[in-house]
Amino acid sequence: MTTMRALRLLADREVALVDAEPPPPPAPDEVQLRVRSVGLNHIDVWGFRGMAFAKRLYPLTVGAEAACEVVAAGADVTTLKPGDRVVPYSALTCGVCKACRRGRDNLCEDVRGVRGFHIDGFAQELTNHPARLAVPVPAGVDWHDAACVAVAYGTVEHMLFDNAALEPGETILVHAGGSGIGSIAIRIARSIGCTVITTVGSADKAAKAVALGADHVINYREDRFEGVVRKLTAKKGVDVVFEHTGADTWPGSLLCLKRGGRLVTCGATSGPIGSINLMQLFQQQYRIIGSFGAPLSALARGLERIASGVRPVIDTVYPLTAFRAGVDRLEHRDVFGKLLIDL
Structure with missing residues (x-):
């Protein structure tokens, strides 16, 4: 050549x-x-x-x-x-x-x-x-x-398991379920038996998220997602928030967490600046975890998960x-x- x-x-x-x-x-x-x-x-x-x-x-x-x-x-x-x-x-x-x-x-x-x-x-x-x-x-x-795998699937694998320690049976809020990593997070979380709540920006994406396996889909252009999540969880909140949108969803994401819940974030597409109530943070014992990329081991695990059918x-x-x-x-x-x- x-x-x-x-x-x-x-x-x-x-x-x-x-x-x-x-x-x-x-x-x-x-x-x-x-x-x-x-x-x-x-x-x-x-x-x-x-x-x-x-x-x-x-x-x-x-x-x-x-x-x-x-x-x-x-x-x-x-x-x-x-x-x-x-x-x-x-x-x-x-x-x-x-x-x-x-x-x-x-x-x-x-x-x-x-x-x-x-x-x-x-x-x-x-x-x-x-x-x-x-x-x-x-x-x-x-x-x-x-x-x-190298960027998207590996990132999700690392976020959900290395960082958020997601377990079967837990409830997770996945933001932007139509995105590359959001759609992967829905599919992986459902594959291990989690209840999945997701946000999307259109009726078309809502239908696709349901077809993908999401248990509850919120159109954030029509409803305040934090209010819907509180109702769906009987005001208890979710175990894990999968956050990657940034400033627009940050305050609501914190309100969606249950006591002792974990928020893992890898992105800020709507803006990088968010505020936090420190009393809320320590009284509710939240765990907030930043996640960037993935180790080689997460890529290997992700490929094996795909081979098992979670594509x-x-x-x-x-x-x-x-x-x-x-x-x-x-x-x-x-x-x-x-x-x-x-x-």
């Missing part, structure tokens, strides 16, 4: 499909990957807008989440071989700091950047990647489902040329489930 296709951000909000030079043979500790499918996420929206929170150089290949096939392995790689299917971990962690050694990769003390956000991402036909940061895909998991929700699969259309839909919340790009 003398050239390959790559989708590159040339400046803020300016993206183009270009012919690029393929990568060199992989280094001794790397694998060369053929990218099969790329998942779109809000991190792509932020990157597209220029909100990278760190210096970066243009042009920048987009795409932080992917499913890939190994086409070559470096001389020192013994765990992977050509033909293996993998999900590459998006953050280039150091692998040697205390957090990495303890399997808490998303707390790495020396990250070299997140692919597709700070450094070149996966929306290209071939790429090299550290072998230790590639998670094998189990049999029975297809390319599209695997392409949802992500796929909204639309686009060709490589339609990245802008997908980002526009994410910006306008015109989506139910995940958007993917096929290579």
Whole structure:
């Protein structure tokens, strides 16, 4: 291959499909990957807008989440071989700091950047990647489902179990049930026997959330969700709030928690500033947990969960040329489930 296709951000909000030079043979500790499918996420929206929170150089290949096939392995790689299917971990962690050694990769003390956000991402036909940061895909998991794992499914797995310690039989409020991570959270929580309450912004999304398995669906444009949740739980509140929308829902989310309840949050799409009544916090003994990304172990668990039948929700699969259309839909919340790009 003398050239390959790559989708590159040339400046803020300016993206183009270009012919690029393929990568060199992989280094001794790397694998060369053929990218099969790329998942779109809000991190792509932020990157597209220029909100990278760190210096970066243009042009920048987009795409932080992917499913890939190994086409070559470096001389020192013994765990992977050509033909293996993998999900590459998006953050280039150091692998040697205390957090990495303890399997808490998303707390790495020396990250070299997140692919597709700070450094070149996966929306290209071939790429090299550290072998230790590639998670094998189990049999029975297809390319599209695997392409949802590195950012979305792994994030939900980490939020629900590593952080919120969700247990069967508990009641959970999932905000934005039509989003990529919201739809995954509904499906996972239902699969372990939880009662799921979710919020959505339209009647169409409400019907889809019910079909997905949500026990109760609240259209937040028509009702105050906190009032409905209090009625549904006989004023006791929920065990867990799955929060990722930020300022607009923050006060109501706290009111929805039962005494000793847990709120786990990974996002702030409606704004990053929220207030809290400290007396409410300690008197009700709330546990508020911030969650960012996921460790490699959560990706592996997520892939096994998908293999068992708890699949992500796929909204639309686009060709490589339609990245802008997908980002526009994410910006306008015109989506139910995940958007993917096929290579």
